[in-house]
Amino acid sequence: MKRSVFLKTIFVLATILLCIIFLYPIISYLLYREQKIVKVSFHPNERLGKVNFKKGVYLIKSNHNWYALSAHCTHLGCIVNFDEKTEKFHCPCHGSVFDISGKRVAGPANRPLTRLPLRFMKNGDIIVIKRD
Amino acid sequence: MGYLRHYLSFYLPRLILSSFLICILSGIFLTIHYRPFGDVFRCVEEITTVIPYGFFFRRLHYITGQLFVILALIHIGDHFLRRTYRRYRFRDWLSLIASIYIAFAIIFMGFVLKGDKEGIFAGNIMLNIIKGIPLIGNSISDIFIREGEDFFWLPFLYHCFILPLFLIIFTRRHIHNWLPNRGFFLYVTLFLSTFAVFFKMPMDIPPDAVVPTVKGPWFFLAIQKCLTKIPPLFAGIGIPISFFILISLISLSKGHLEWFIRYTILIFAIVYGIITILEYR
């Protein structure tokens, strides 16, 4: 290999290395994010109906059990509305429909609404846990 | 026809730049009271209904922003039909096309910053479309918008600082001939300010109101329609990028290829326009 070609290759490699060295901290800085857990608490007065809504969460009573669904549509994240007559969730953005258990019935979404874990507190509150 | 063409070439660029300048000025007034944290909707409503003349600055900002992109589109359409892209170097043409995309991104972020139901949903849709990009989507979405308390912070930075800065950098060589003189700028400001006093803005929808349908900004309506039928990655990213590539390549192409790209763009624009009008009604 000629000397000049060799030097040129070394120069290009060094530049690439330098770019990576600079880019890495920039990208890590930009992408840093703290995972936050959000707790949405339902006081007995806030869950008088069969389907109760608070802060992006639906808390639903079925027989004597409770379960919680994220209100964010699994298509692109709009908040779904609950229609009491049909007992279905309707997304106002692109028309996805889910039944009361969260199962997708129609529209562009292809996953059911996300089930969220619950915690029953001694004071009667039900806490729904979701990630931000 | 010749008169109209003369009018378009002389007044249109000056009008576009005047709208842009007034938009920046009214935006500076709005940022003084706007807070991208906490109850953003309430803050916007306060600016509109409580703070003296807040409604005026908001309307002026809205009108000039919309006018800026609509006139810029007409300007591009005019040059496209006259085939002036042949005169541009590829690099310059590319930065001009990038600028119109940046302008739309600024308006989109502004739409999110309203903090009402439509704004929040538009933000969520943007976030989830970016998240849907394979492998890198989850990471890069964090650069544009984040869930939780900081939801409005990044759109605020992009809308007020980052994107306008890029817009100016990309168009700086193009616009320096067209800056309006003081008299022209003053008349446009007077006219648009008077218009803003009487103009009725679209209503804001409170975030917890239940409404059957929620619509995005007017230029996004056709994509919103496509999102009901085709996967988000194609509708939300594929369509805008393909259009960008097509319109950029036209300045490089010649002969049959130019003819082909030209008609593809025209058909695409007409179909997009028709869907937008149908969805807007």
Ligand code: FES
């Ligand atoms: S976000 Fe619900 S259908 Fe698209």
